[in-house]
Amino acid sequence: MLQIKLPVRAYKKLIYLASVSSFLCFLALHLTISYQRDRIPYDVLADTTDHNNNAFGTVTTGQVIRGLLQKTDSSDRTTSIIINHDSTTSSLSSSGNKSKNSIVIQKSSSAQLLPTLPMTNSTSAIILSNQTNSLIQSNSNTNSNIFESSANKQIDEDISTYLDLEPHIDSMPILGENQLLIDLENRSNNNLALTYWLKARKYPKPKSSSNVKSCRVEFPNLYELEFNNIYWQKFTTGNSSFYLYGAYYDNRWRGGPLPMVRILAMIDRIAPPPTLCQIWFDRISVPIISQATYIYGWYSKWGNYKDGFLQPYIITCKIPRIKGLPKDFYPTSVSLVDNRCLKANNNLKIINNRPAKKQEFAVCVKGLDFLHEDLSVRLVEWIELLRLMGANKIFLYDLEIHPNITKVLNYYQNEGAVELTKISLPGHQPNLPGFRHLYLKNKLTNKRQNELIPYNDCLYRNLYSYNYVALLDIDEVIMPLKHSNWSDMMAEVQRLSLMEKNYTRASYNVRNVYFLDDLNHNEEQMHHEAHEAGIPRYLHMLQHVYRSQNYTKPGQYVKCFHNTERAVSLHNHFPLNCFGTCTTYSIPIELAHLQHYRKDCVGPLKKSCKEFRQYTTRDTTIFRYKHELVQRTTHVLKTLGFFDQNSIEHTA
Known part of the structure; x- marks a missing residue:
């Protein structure tokens, strides 16, 4: 007997090559099985009674076959279907043969039967040819279209019952900026001079005035006013905060002092700092400047008599006499500033209610x-x-x-x-x-x-x-x-x-x-x-x-x-x-x-x-x-x- 002696190193190489070859063969077989399984449509692939390994639901093999047969008529030409499953599931064959491990369905003698692949008892595989997949998909789409058409028809009938309905919404025209401002004036406790501001925007910028000296003071911009808690305006000077509520024309003391504007305010100081009033008149593009004075509306013995607490005040702005202006020419609005040339960030409409009869x-x-x-x-x-x-x-x-x-x-x-x-x-x-x-x-x-x-x-x-x-x-x-x-x-x-x-x-x-x-x-x-x-x-x-x-x-x-x-x-x-x-x-x-x-x-x-x-x-x-x-x-x-x-x- 011929014996070939090889070096130990050569034996090791042969063993290594054999192992690699076996691994590659096993890998190729596994990939082939996975590839064929992935080509099967979801509505056909079904699990056996082992539901734990089913990725698509708990559908039995019999249900899969019945569903497939319903989707294909006798004239359909298909290739073979091979289903492997465990012995607990019924086995069917188009030729009437029963098998423990496989099911073979042939609709045409010309179909090529694919080899039965070895499977574990807990696994199922359905392998279809490209032609079978296309045909099943086509029938699936046809049935789906029929169902969708019927559903759409029902939806159309349901929608038709609402065609004559008309929701009721507010059809009032949208107010323009000027109309909104006038409406706002009525809802702001009547303390915003909005009507005057609409006119003031059309005035040319001031150049000079008799008592403003060389200052060019513009009317306050409505959108630059500093509001506080809806109905108040805030004016800050130094470390003092003024909260202004309303302004009113007062000329009751006939034959005595000058007419004046009264401003209701809460100020966080016992002794407020000096301030100036810019008093605005209609048809005059620059304000009249007046020194503000204070009337304290509280008694010290009543409490809270210290800085930091809001104190009630009436601020008085006397209106100097203006030559050429009629006596009934009333001021329109007033602002407080700490510098006569400063554009104010507050402006109150001056209230002057004068009914025909008292x-x-x-x-x-x-x-x-x-x-x-x-x-x-x-x-x-x-x-x-x-x-x-x-x-x-x-x-x-x-x-x-x-x-x-x-x-x-x-x-x-x-x-x-x-x-x-x-x-x-x-x-x-x-x-x-x-x-x-x-x-x-x-x-x-x-x-x-x-x-x-x-x-x-x-x-x-x-x-x-x-x-x-x-x-x-x-x-x-x-x-x-x-x-x-x-x-x-x-x-x-x-x-x-x-x-x-x-x-x-x-x-x-x-x-x-x-x-x-x-x-x-x-x-x-x-x-x-x-x-x-x-x-x-x-x-x-x-x-x-x-x-x-x-x-x-x-x-x-x-x-x-x-x-x-x-x-x-x-x-x-x-x-x-x-x-x-x-x-x-x-x-x-x-x-x-x-x-x-x-x-x-x-x-x-x-x-x-x-x-x-x-x-x-x-x-x-x-x-x-x-x-x-x-x-x-x-x-x-x-x-x-x-x-x-x-x-x-x-x-x-």
Whole structure:
């Protein structure tokens, strides 16, 4: 026997080559199987009962074959299909033969049968020729198109039912810039000189002026004004911040000082720095310059008397005489600057309301803060009572109010009995609804200082419209005791005051008396579950006719009718500054008093409140208005749907 001896190194090479060849053969076989499997369409490839190895769902071999046979008719020419699967799956053959490991389907004798590939029991493979793949795809597309066509037809039929529908949208024409500005002027508390600004843009740039010297001062650009919290404008000079709310024309002191412009402001300084007023007139392209002076609207003993706290001020700008201008030529707007040649970043429209005829009584109400407290029914009763007593109009300011209160006030605005003005807090004070309420509740001195702005805004807007303004809360009523209305009462008061001292007073005050909610009732009261008989229970004032016998001290918590010819700045209870001395006349309690409807006495009177509760008396003066008040209040409540549960609104 021939033996060939090779070196050990040669044996190692042969073994290495044999191993490499085996690996390459195995790799080629694996790639061939993978290639054939990847050519099979997804809708045919299916798994066996071993679902863990199925990448396309849990479809059985029988389902695959049935689906394939449905997609091909008897005339289709296909090549062979070989399916290998484990013994747990049924085996089929087009020739009727059964096999454990393979399924062969032949539709044509001319098809070339592909070799059966060895597979594991947990794996399935379906191998199709290119022609088979194309045919199956073609049939699939055909059926898909039929289905899509049917679906599209159904969609078209569904859409056709909406063809005649037409959504309703706001078809009002879009406002141009000028129209938007005019509309904005009406919604900005009327303190923006937008109409004048539209004209000022057309004026040539100023060259000179008699009292501006050589400065060329342009009218402030509306889009460069520095706004704060919607209704305020900010002016900064040095380390002082001015928050400007409104400007008003004042020429009441006839034959005396020059006419002037008053500006309501909150300033974070006790002693504000010197500033200048740029006063603008219509048809004049340059401003008139005037030195600003300050009227402090607070007493130091009341608190917050230091820099950093916002202080209420009235800034006065005297208007110098201008030759050639008629007396009724009024200024249009005003700006504050710290340099006469500086272009201002603030500008307020000067309010100068002058109706044809002056009426008698306006009522001013500070910012309402009742977001979650529904006082709407009580508010209707209060408004109707004031109207019965002679209030010509009620001016209220809105911080945040319940939706039902808004509904009531909107109704009265449309009736012309009420004017509601939105207001905010200036500077860094919070204006988030709810949080602002908590801030004002916990910062009482700040609250009182902020209240002076709406009080004095109400005064200056109505200087030439009403003889008197009364600052009231919605739980207060100045009740005439011997007369049926304020007009007749004040005629008597004027006569008595002139008999005492022969001059007109700046204000006429009435003393405060409490009508507390839970005062003890005397036996003579007509009881009906603790309510006045014959009067609807929802009428709070008519139901509360017991008051304390004792009044608060003279001058304490009084309310006034303020003379609009004399008052310069107002506090809640009395005038602070006047032309001349702030004289006042105390109306005798036999003629009138302030009926104050509260749950409890105000904080500083807690000790006196025990006495107020102990000594009470029945006071039915309000019954003088009972019949009309019940009818008018109920009519408004019915009109607004307050007796219909579904129409009542709630806060979010």
